[in-house]
Amino acid sequence: MPGELNGKVVVLTGGADGIGYECAAAYVREGAAVAVLDRDGDKATQAAAALGSNCMAVQVDVGQGPAVEAAIQTVLARYGKVDAVHNNAGIASPSRPLDQTTEHEWDELMRVNVKSVFWTTRSSLAALAATKGSILNTASLVGLIGQDNHAAYVASKGSLIALTKAMALDYAPKGIRVNAICPAGVWTPMLEKWCSEQPEPGHIRQYLDDIHLLGACPHGDVIADAAVFLLSQRARFITGCILPVSGGAELGYRR
Helix, strand or coil: CCCCCCCCEEEEECCCCHHHHHHHHHHHHCCCEEEEEECCHHHHHHHHHHHCCCCEEEECCCCCHHHHHHHHHHHHHHHCCCCEEEECCCCCCCCCCHHHCCHHHHHHHHHHHHHHHHHHHHHHHHHHHHHCCEEEEECCCHHHHCCCCCHHHHHHHHHHHHHHHHHHHHHHHHCCEEEEEEECCCCCHHHHHHHHCCCCHHHHHHHHHHHCCCCCCCCCHHHHHHHHHHHCHHHCCCCCCEEEECCCHHHCCCC
8 A cells, every 4th residue: 555655755864863764764664765864874874774775875964065965966866856855954962051152063053953954955946846845844842932051952943943934935836845843852862962961961851751741752753753744745735834743842841
C-alpha cells in the first residue's frame, strides 16, 4: 500500500541523528527517498546506509552557501527532482543570557540555525516550484514562549518562526507550502548537551518530564509523525503554520 510520501524526494538537513534521523526514517517508511545532509559526513553515510539503497548522504556545512548549492545539485543529479526540503539542522549552545554570549557564539547560532534556510531556499526554489513542493522548518517552542538562559538560541528559533510566515506568503504563488514544527523537549544528543550545561544537571530530567502535560519528555518519533503529515498531500491546504508538537508544554507546568 503506497505511503503518504510515496515517490517523493526529501532533502533533510541535520538528518544524521536526533530528530533529523527519526524524520528520515519516517519519510522512508512512507515511501520517500531521502537525501541526508549533515556536516558529519561519516554519520550521514551511516544514516543513509541504514535507511536503504534509495537514500543518499551529502556532507555539507549548511551555513556555507556554495556548499549548499553544490549539495542540492548533487541531489538533483541523482533523483532529478526535489519535492520537499526539511530544514532541521541546528545547534543550541551556549546556554547563557545575552550579555554572557560571545559575538562568535551569537554569529554561529544564527549562521547554522537561520542563514542555512537562506541558502537551502535559494538553492532549491526552482526545483520546488517545478514539483509544487514544500518546505518544513524545525523551529522550537522556545521561539514562541521564550526560555531563560538561552538567549541566542531563542532568538534564532524566533527568527525562524517569523521567516516561515514570510516565506509562506512569498512562495504560495509558486505552489510551495512553508510550515514550521515546534518541539518542546525531545531527547536528542543536542538536548543531552544542553542538560549538561545547566546549573543543576541532576534535576533537569525531572524538569523535562514535568513540563509535558501528556507525559515524559519524548523522543523524536513524535516529531517525525507530525513532519510526515506536514509534507504529505493531507496537508495540501496548510501553509504558514507554526505547529507545536510539545505535549502541551506551552500551557504551563503540570506541577
